[in-house]
Amino acid sequence: MTVLASAPGPGFWSQLRTVILRHKIAALGGALVALVALSAILAPWLSPHDPLEQNVLLRLGAPSADNPLGTDSFGRDILSRVLWGGRVSLLVSTSAVALAIVIGGALGLLAGYIGGTFDRITMAAMDVLLSFPTLVMGLLVVAMLGPTVANLILAITLTAIAPFARIARAPTLAVKERDFVEAGRALGFSSLRIMIIHILPNIVDEILVMASLWLATAIRTEASLSFIGLGVRPPTPTWGGMIREGFENILDSPWLAIFPSLAILVIMLGLNMLGDGLRDATDPRLRHE
Amino acid sequence: MLAYIVKRLLVAVPTLLAVLTVVFFFVRIAPGDPALVILGDQASQQALASMRHQLGLDQPLAVQYVDFLGMVLHGDLGTSLVTKQSVWSEVVKVLPFTLSLTVTALAIGVVLGLPLGIIASRHRNGVIDYAARFFSLTGLSFPAFVSAILLLLAFAIELHWFPVISEGRAGDPLSSLRALALPALNLGLIMVAYVMRAARSSMLGVLGEDYIRTARAKGVPARVVIWRHALRNALIPVVTVVGLYLGVLIGNSVLTEVVFNRPGLGKLIVNALNQRDYTMLEGMMVIYAFFIVIVNLLTDLTYGLIDPRVKRQ
Numbered sequence: 024m025t026v027l028a029s030a031p032g033p034g035f036w037s038q039l040r041t042v043i044l045r046h047k048i049a050a051l052g053g054a055l056v057a058l059v060a061l062s063a064i065l066a067p068w069l070s071p072h073d074p075l076e077q078n079v080l081l082r083l084g085a086p087s088a089d090n091p092l093g094t095d096s097f098g099r100d101i102l103s104r105v106l107w108g109g110r111v112s113l114l115v116s117t118s119a120v121a122l123a124i125v126i127g128g129a130l131g132l133l134a135g136y137i138g139g140t141f142d143r144i145t146m147a148a149m150d151v152l153l154s155f156p157t158l159v160m161g162l163l164v165v166a167m168l169g170p171t172v173a174n175l176i177l178a179i180t181l182t183a184i185a186p187f188a189r190i191a192r193a194p195t196l197a198v199k200e201r202d203f204v205e206a207g208r209a210l211g212f213s214s215l216r217i218m219i220i221h222i223l224p225n226i227v228d229e230i231l232v233m234a235s236l237w238l239a240t241a242i243r244t245e246a247s248l249s250f251i252g253l254g255v256r257p258p259t260p261t262w263g264g265m266i267r268e269g270f271e272n273i274l275d276s277p278w279l280a281i282f283p284s285l286a287i288l289v290i291m292l293g294l295n296m297l298g299d300g301l302r303d304a305t306d307p308r309l310r311h312e
Numbered sequence: 313m314l315a316y317i318v319k320r321l322l323v324a325v326p327t328l329l330a331v332l333t334v335v336f337f338f339v340r341i342a343p344g345d346p347a348l349v350i351l352g353d354q355a356s357q358q359a360l361a362s363m364r365h366q367l368g369l370d371q372p373l374a375v376q377y378v379d380f381l382g383m384v385l386h387g388d389l390g391t392s393l394v395t396k397q398s399v400w401s402e403v404v405k406v407l408p409f410t411l412s413l414t415v416t417a418l419a420i421g422v423v424l425g426l427p428l429g430i431i432a433s434r435h436r437n438g439v440i441d442y443a444a445r446f447f448s449l450t451g452l453s454f455p456a457f458v459s460a461i462l463l464l465l466a467f468a469i470e471l472h473w474f475p476v477i478s479e480g481r482a483g484d485p486l487s488s489l490r491a492l493a494l495p496a497l498n499l500g501l502i503m504v505a506y507v508m509r510a511a512r513s514s515m516l517g518v519l520g521e522d523y524i525r526t527a528r529a530k531g532v533p534a535r536v537v538i539w540r541h542a543l544r545n546a547l548i549p550v551v552t553v554v555g556l557y558l559g560v561l562i563g564n565s566v567l568t569e570v571v572f573n574r575p576g577l578g579k580l581i582v583n584a585l586n587q588r589d590y591t592m593l594e595g596m597m598v599i600y601a602f603f604i605v606i607v608n609l610l611t612d613l614t615y616g617l618i619d620p621r622v623k624r625q
Contacts, residue, residue, distance in 0.1 A: 147326065155597065159600055168343075251582060273465065291452075
């Protein structure tokens, strides 16, 4: 990332080439994520059929020219449903992770900067959140409040706040003691200004790495909840929901479960590679090797 | 050591109390009426009111809260709304299934993951390292229910090596073991990915330290440097990951039990959710949370065992 921000020297494209060559894994991961994200965003234009259109004559059809990935038990086109299914997954997971970064990041930053009782209470609350297994907490929240997009986002946000608070707090504690923060205070800068302009940039790297890894976790949680039957209600296509329907027909038509599984695997692999690559690129211990 | 243990125990008490409070209020605030669950939609207002009275739901919230805390402190988690059995006895009935599954998975994860991570770190950027890293990235990318379905499809449905329903016949250890194999492999392989990754990166950090160079310069054999000098210092981050992985392991075991149709805590909680069995949910949340808090405590205590410096802080 530091490379991207460097002064304009050689052309943009040759710089981009250098960055991609240096961080092959991250670049490949980013490409996989972009591929799946774009196909979900462009689903209305890419899908050969309406994802909700049923055709009893085509029940559980094998892959064919008209339905490249086959049809499900209602005769719906699987390719279209996989493309549309990404929309719910990505909407829920990106919103949840964004909210968790804002809430968790702010809590961690404030706890680290203010310290004292506020710090102790905030971090104790985070410990309580961490005491519930991610999936079980998600199950409970969605089951009690109802399986809507908003409740899914709420459930996943709740599971991700504590890790972001922790990751924001630790570097804040360290940076707070540095001379430039002291200097800022001596110059009479407000605490808000010090936190946002002087401390925040120092923790952005770690938050970005965490964000891509937690995006993967969020996608997994959403898919798991849908698989158990607590996702967005049918007939709206979701990857987890499609795998659930496929699992019910696993003996007759295994491809029902396979194709949405592949979609999840590709984006998860992409996000994990991106996160790993970003970490290697930003970890000072590994940077100069 | 004793003082350290006592201090850590005392820190866990407020967390546990807060956990109980969160569970209690969450279940009370959520919409839905337990009396309706028991009596069904047809019940008269009068019957519903008397059932609420019987369940203590007509009491002020504060009274209910104190009663709840008192019960939990006496080890009583209430009675299931659906089966009328005590929550604790329902849990104990299926606990051996979940425990055997998760403990086997943990063992697979550590026994395979630790050496793999160490070997990968020794051959950094070599073929073995790339293969191991590719495996671990793939393992991290598999939602447990997806890998479970693929294992089921390949080894139970196509090859018939293992039973499709992983319950096992009661009193037949061989059939129980066969039933355990696929679910444990599913959880274990994902765990290998986590442990391997943590072991590799932690070893890489330690291998760059001065004392490792000193040991090598003294002529200590490479085997001893790796397994004695480096490993012990590299172990703490690995223990941390295993501890943190517990939450994931519990979630994954729920999914694995659902796919393999295996009895256990996972199926218990999914059934309780479907039947809106509030007391069962409340009890299971408490058990899960206590379990995690206790394992975190054990993780902390393990640090003290591995690294004597931790105790003195």
